[in-house]
Amino acid sequence: MRDRIYFNEVVTRDGFQMESRFVPTDQKVALINELSRCGFAQIEVTSFTSAKAIPMLADAAEVMDRITRVPGVAYTVLIPNLKGAERAMQARPPDEFNLVMSVSETHNLANLRMSRERSFSALQEVIERFGASVPMNVSLSTSFGCPMEGAVPYQEVLRWSQRFVDLGVRGLTICDTTGMAHPDQVDQLCRLLQERLPEVRLTLHFHNPRGMGLANVLAATKAGITHFDGSLGGLGGCPYAPGASGNISSEDAIHMLNAMGYDTGIDLVALLRVARGLPLLVGHEVSGQVVKSGQISDLHPVSQSVRDLLATAG
Amino acid sequence: MRDRIYFNEVVTRDGFQMESRFVPTDQKVALINELSRCGFAQIEVTSFTSAKAIPMLADAAEVMDRITRVPGVAYTVLIPNLKGAERAMQARPPDEFNLVMSVSETHNLANLRMSRERSFSALQEVIERFGASVPMNVSLSTSFGCPMEGAVPYQEVLRWSQRFVDLGVRGLTICDTTGMAHPDQVDQLCRLLQERLPEVRLTLHFHNPRGMGLANVLAATKAGITHFDGSLGGLGGCPYAPGASGNISSEDAIHMLNAMGYDTGIDLVALLRVARGLPLLVGHEVSGQVVKSGQISDLHPVSQSVRDLLATAG
Numbered sequence: 001m002r003d004r005i006y007f008n009e010v011v012t013r014d015g016f017q018m019e020s021r022f023v024p025t026d027q028k029v030a031l032i033n034e035l036s037r038c039g040f041a042q043i044e045v046t047s048f049t050s051a052k053a054i055p056m057l058a059d060a061a062e063v064m065d066r067i068t069r070v071p072g073v074a075y076t077v078l079i080p081n082l083k084g085a086e087r088a089m090q091a092r093p094p095d096e097f098n099l100v101m102s103v104s105e106t107h108n109l110a111n112l113r114m115s116r117e118r119s120f121s122a123l124q125e126v127i128e129r130f131g132a133s134v135p136m137n138v139s140l141s142t143s144f145g146c147p148m149e150g151a152v153p154y155q156e157v158l159r160w161s162q163r164f165v166d167l168g169v170r171g172l173t174i175c176d177t178t179g180m181a182h183p184d185q186v187d188q189l190c191r192l193l194q195e196r197l198p199e200v201r202l203t204l205h206f207h208n209p210r211g212m213g214l215a216n217v218l219a220a221t222k223a224g225i226t227h228f229d230g231s232l233g234g235l236g237g238c239p240y241a242p243g244a245s246g247n248i249s250s251e252d253a254i255h256m257l258n259a260m261g262y263d264t265g266i267d268l269v270a271l272l273r274v275a276r277g278l279p280l281l282v283g284h285e286v287s288g289q290v291v292k293s294g295q296i297s298d299l300h301p302v303s304q305s306v307r308d309l310l311a312t313a314g
Numbered sequence: 315m316r317d318r319i320y321f322n323e324v325v326t327r328d329g330f331q332m333e334s335r336f337v338p339t340d341q342k343v344a345l346i347n348e349l350s351r352c353g354f355a356q357i358e359v360t361s362f363t364s365a366k367a368i369p370m371l372a373d374a375a376e377v378m379d380r381i382t383r384v385p386g387v388a389y390t391v392l393i394p395n396l397k398g399a400e401r402a403m404q405a406r407p408p409d410e411f412n413l414v415m416s417v418s419e420t421h422n423l424a425n426l427r428m429s430r431e432r433s434f435s436a437l438q439e440v441i442e443r444f445g446a447s448v449p450m451n452v453s454l455s456t457s458f459g460c461p462m463e464g465a466v467p468y469q470e471v472l473r474w475s476q477r478f479v480d481l482g483v484r485g486l487t488i489c490d491t492t493g494m495a496h497p498d499q500v501d502q503l504c505r506l507l508q509e510r511l512p513e514v515r516l517t518l519h520f521h522n523p524r525g526m527g528l529a530n531v532l533a534a535t536k537a538g539i540t541h542f543d544g545s546l547g548g549l550g551g552c553p554y555a556p557g558a559s560g561n562i563s564s565e566d567a568i569h570m571l572n573a574m575g576y577d578t579g580i581d582l583v584a585l586l587r588v589a590r591g592l593p594l595l596v597g598h599e600v601s602g603q604v605v606k607s608g609q610i611s612d613l614h615p616v617s618q619s620v621r622d623l624l625a626t627a628g
Contacts, residue, residue, distance in 0.1 A: 106616055109623040147614045180610045182573040183532050209607035211522075211566035215529040218497050244607035252525035259496040293523035293558040296494045300461045302420055309423040 005262045006041035006227045008203060009250055011278075012063075013044040013078055015235030017054050018246070021283050025059045029066045031281065034274045035232070036070040039266040044076050044098060044229075048084035061091035076137065080112070085126045093134065096171070099123045100139040103156050104146030107177070111141070120163065127167050137171030138164045139205065143189070145180030154189050161197055171201045173229060176216065179207035179244075183219035190223035203227040208234060208287070209244035217253050221262070228253065232271075233278040233286030249288035251275050259296050268295065319576045320355035320541045322517060323564055325592075326377075327358040327392055329549030331368050332560070335597050339373045343380045345595065348588045349546070350384040353580040358390050358412060358543075362398035375405035390451065394426075399440045407448065410485070413437045414453040417470050418460030421491070425455070434477065441481050451485030452478045453519065457503070459494030468503050475511055485515045487543060490530065493521035493558075497533035504537035517541040522548060522601070523558035531567050535576070542567060546585075547592040547600030563602035565589050573610050582609065 012028055012035075023031075028046075035043055045067065051058035060077065069075055076096040079085045088094060101119035102108035108116045127136050143157045161172050174193065176186075186204070193202055204220045204227070206213050217228060230250030237246025254266045275291045302310070326342055326349075337345075342360075349357055359381065365372035374391065383389055390410040393399045402408060415433035416422035422430045441450050457471045475486050488507065490500075500518070507516055518534045518541070520527045531542060544564030551560025565585050568578045589605045616624070 106620060106624065110617065110620045113623065115623075145610060148616050148620075150611070150613050179607065182570055182610070184574045208525075209603055210569060210610065211528050211563065211603040212570050214525050215532045215570065218529045218532060244603050249525065255524060256496060256526050256529065260498045289523055289525040289558050293493065296459060296496070296524065297464070299464050302462050303424065306420060306424045306462075309427065309429075310420065 002261045002263065003226055005221070005257050005264045007250060007254060007264060007266065008042035008044060008076070008227065008229045009035050009040045009232060010044040010205075010229050010247065011035075011232035011235050011250070013047050013057070014229070014247060015231040015233075016056050017047065018236050019056055019282055022056055023281060025062050025066070027281060028059070028063050031274070032063070032067045035271075036068065036073050037267075038271040038274065039264070040073055041227075041265065042074040042076055042096070044078065045094070047078035047080070048088045049078065049080050061087060064088070064091040064094065079126055081122045082125045082129060085130055089130065089134075096135045096137055097126065097130065098137045098139055098173070099126060100141060101160075102141040102146070102177070103152050103160050104142040104149050106148045107142045107146045110148065116160075120160075123164075124167060127164075127169065131168055135171065136169045137173060137203070138169050139173040139175050141175045141177040143174045144176040144185055145178070147178045147180070154192055157189060158192065158196060161193060161200070165197055165200060170199060171203070172197070173203040173205050175205040176207055177205075179209035179212070181206065181216050182212060183215045186216045186219040187223045190220050190225050194224055201227060203229060205229040206248045207237065207246060208248050209237065209246070211245075213245070213248035214253060214256050217248060217256070221257065230254070233275050233288040233291070235278065235282065235286055245287040249286075249290075252288055252290050255290045255295055316575045316577065317540055319535065319571050319578045321564060321568060321578060321580060322356035322358060322390070322541065322543045323349050323354045323546060324358040324519075324543050324561065325349075325546035325549050325564070327361050327371070328543070328561060329545040329547070330370050331361065332550050333370055333596055336370055337595060339376050339380070341595060342373070342377050345588070346377070346381045349585075350382065350387050351581075352585040352588065353578070354387055355541075355579065356388040356390055356410070358392065359408070361392035361394070362402045363392065363394050375401060378402070378405040378408065393440055395436045396439045396443060399444055403444065403448075410449045410451055411440065411444065412451045412453055412487070413440060414455060415474075416455040416460070416491070417466050417474055418456040418463050420462045421456045421460045424462065430474075434474075437478075438481060441478075441483065445482055449485065450483045451487060451517070452483050453487040453489050455489045455491040457488045458490040458499055459492070461492045461494070468506055471503060472506065472510060475507060475514070479511055479514060484513060485517070486511070487517040487519050489519040490521055491519075493523035493526070495520065495530050496526060497529045500530045500533040501537045504534050504539050508538055515541060517543060519543040520562045521551065521560060522562050523551065523560070525559075527559070527562035528567060528570055531562060531570070535571065544568070547589050547602040547605070549592065549596065549600055559601040563589075563600075563604075566602055566604050569604045569609055
């Protein structure tokens with residue numbers, strides 16, 4: 001058995017936030033409870049964003065209050081600012097806060113309607129207020145490229161990473177928000193960040209709109225990364241690529257790594273069972289492949305005519 | 315600029331043979347002529363199989379007679395047996411024959427209705443008769459696993475490869491016929507075959523029903539492989555995985571390798587233009603992603619509201 005790989009399931013946050021149809025709270029709670037029993041290291045449950053901005057996740061506090069927490073699974077929530085952090089702490093507190101901003105100025109303005117400096121200050125407030133009581137992770141969006149600015153220099157990713165590390169943050173998620181990363185870039189940035197920030201737990205967050213999602217997971221794994229975000233069925237995605245795949249599918253990524261002999265800690269049969277229910281839950285097809293094709297190890301029966309041929313061919 | 319990578323476009327053979335609706339000969343010829351101008355090293359035009367077995371390719375001779383051959387592009391055809399070879403040579407002869415059999419006995423029986431030994435003998439006849447006048451390539455199906463038998467030992471792939479090399483064959487295509495390969499397996503088998511058969515041009519043929527297609531291309535490239543099959547739009551596929559992706563999409567694979575700095579010789583803008591016409595030609599959506607999401611380098615406009623924010627944020 002090779003290295004242990006840790007998965008953070010983000011479908012109910014990053015996946016659902018793009019959906020147009022509200023998933024009822026009961027069904028969210030049931031889905032998270034099912035995912036909790038599949039062996040994920042972490043689940044990003046919801047987001048304490050304003051209900052106006054993301055109506056789909058307006059029930060964040062209720063979901064956090066109602067889910068059954070499985071020991072060994074870390075339950076995290078996305079926190080946009082101090083107000084969101086306070087709301088999260090008034091509900092059943094999560095095991096971790098996930099704070100988010102973009103490395104690209106233009107993307108931060110487009111997505112969060114403020115400059116990176118203002119985002120940083122807002123997140124700094126959260127860290128200073130709650131850093132002693134809740135572990136902090138920061139997700140750096142567009143770390144591999146911005147759909148409006150284009151290339152994002154590695155040094156910019158390193159600079160913003162360092163600023164958060166200087167505030168005491170020990171978890172960083174390096175996000176390929178719109179699926180612009182290619183495997184050599186992943187290899188280079190992962191090696192650079194690990195070398196410069198050895199004290200940090202690095203998680204890689206990939207999307208698949210150009211088909212490179214699992215190639216990037218492979219490249220990151222080979223570069224020594226052991227923590228990944230994934231979204232059930234590949235749900236989620238990006239408004240810039242309508243019709244294309246969204247996040248990498250957790251079950252497809254886990255299937256690949258299992259096949260390669262990594263220990264993901266996941267009960268893949270149980271996870272595929274959960275994944276099969278997802279299209280009904282969201283009301284449309286999803287992009288995950290293994291649900292359709294089966295695992296490599298799922299063999300097909302030999303037809304009678306072939307058995308007859310086998311008998312005579314011998 | 316890194317290594318040169320060579321692509322063989324198989325959509326009009328491996329892609330079309332799975333389609334239920336006949337693509338008219340005029341449209342096949344027009345598509346191949348368009349693909350010829352995109353920079354492919356090779357195009358697998360059609361198959362001289364019996365028209366009864368694959369009605370879609372019943373017009374093989376007419377297609378070969380009518381396409382405009384571009385210098386520098388090798389035009390190859392699939393040849394199942396001596397009769398097919400004779401038919402192919404009566405039309406405008408191709409630049410190469412592609413012969414095919416499975417490494418798995420059960421798959422060969424299911425797919426070709428004969429034992430591997432009988433397939434080998436039939437192909438040997440073709441090689442002995444035409445080997446002096448036409449270069450021969452052999453595609454070894456199920457080299458990475460059989461959907462009925464399961465694992466296929468590397469030694470079996472090597473053994474059948476060696477038998478064809480002993481007949482003078484200098485081109486082998488190692489096929490992951492039903493998408494069972496994982497990247498480490500690809501790395502290992504590619505290194506083994508290159509080491510044992512240094513005189514052979516190895517082409518890798520991947521499918522994507524479990525999302526690993528481009529990860530396997532990456533692994534093969536890193537292992538030193540420079541020749542790949544690809545199918546426009548990811549057309550083709552496998553009856554064992556309904557709804558899942560088929561072959562790897564040529565344009566998605568080429569997009570990834572271009573992004574990584576490899577020289578594929580392909581005009582990707584022209585190829586994407588051709589790919590955009592494919593759903594209309596076959597009457598359904600296809601799985602290629604880059605057509606939907608655009609290339610990494612295709613930037614999106616900055617909205618006026620973000621421009622206003624940018625101005626004040628400065």
